[in-house]
Amino acid sequence: MVASFPKRFLSGSAWRRLFLVASLAGMSVGKGDAILAGPDEPAKPVDFNRDILPILSDTCFACHGPDDGQRTANFRLDTEEGMFADRGGYRLVVPGSSAQSKLYQKITATDAAVRMPPASSSSSLTSAQIDLIKRWIDEGAPYAKHWSYVCDHREKCFAVWMAGGGIKPGISFGETDDYSYAVALDPVHVHDLQATILHCLGIDHTQLTYKFQGRHFRLTDIAGEVVNQIIV
Ligand code: HEC
Secondary structure: OOOEEOOOOOOHHHHHHHHHHHHOOOOOOOOOOOOOOOOOOOOOOOOOOHHHHHHHHOOOHHOOOOOOOOOOOOOOOOOOOHHHHEOOOEEEEOOOOOOOOHHHHOOOOOOOOOOOOOOOOOOOOHHHHHHHHHHHHHOOOOOHHHHHHHHOEEEEEEEEOOOOOEEEOOOOOEEEEOOOOEEOOOOHHHHHHHHHHHOOOOOOHHHOOEEEEOOEEEOOOOOOOOHHHHHH
């Protein structure tokens, strides 16, 4: 993730704290390094979220992604339905067969006028990326939802302990039901939590954006309100 942080929104100390956060975040990114195998190890299966999604997001979503206004050729690769849809006699991805997959045919076309991404776009695929996509399809094209949507344990609530940075001391905000399953009082969306944390860092969350899937997102997506009830 590359976030653009306009400096004028940050005080000096906010910058330092933010730098810390950013370098921690950077440490966990490590795209692709885990798929290298040692001499005696069999290659690990390709993982959609780790290996494939970032490639598609960087090189394809600008035209085949979530933005209705930018979409060309009337399909999207950011949804499972779009990826595997029947296109009237052929499919973009045929699990187990890269040769029959239109997507693979298009990224390996020798004719530059047919090849994806188009020569006119600013992006291109490396042969290593093409090889990963081939392996993923030939391994059966397992598609997994983005990890942030996959949570099977108490997915409806979270609890966070916060201190300092202008947080009111000694209060608790929000409640769950008796089973800690559902929120019973004062729900705080995760985007609200993020907006509040950014506020405590001295950052106006509505001013920060980063480019993802061809669109400028806020760190708090398009929503997120500072939870003023917990601020001094
Ligand atoms: C700059 C916009 C743009 C980008 C970026 C782009 N495409 Fe396309 N894509 C198009 C256009 C326009 C067409 C329709 C013309 C054609 O088929 O060549 C198309 C067609 C396709 C088709 C054929 C669909 C069909 O049913 O015939 C596939 C598959 C495809 N793109 C895959 C990709 C993949 C995979 C990427 C990323 C590696 C990508 N495209 C990046 C613009 C784009």
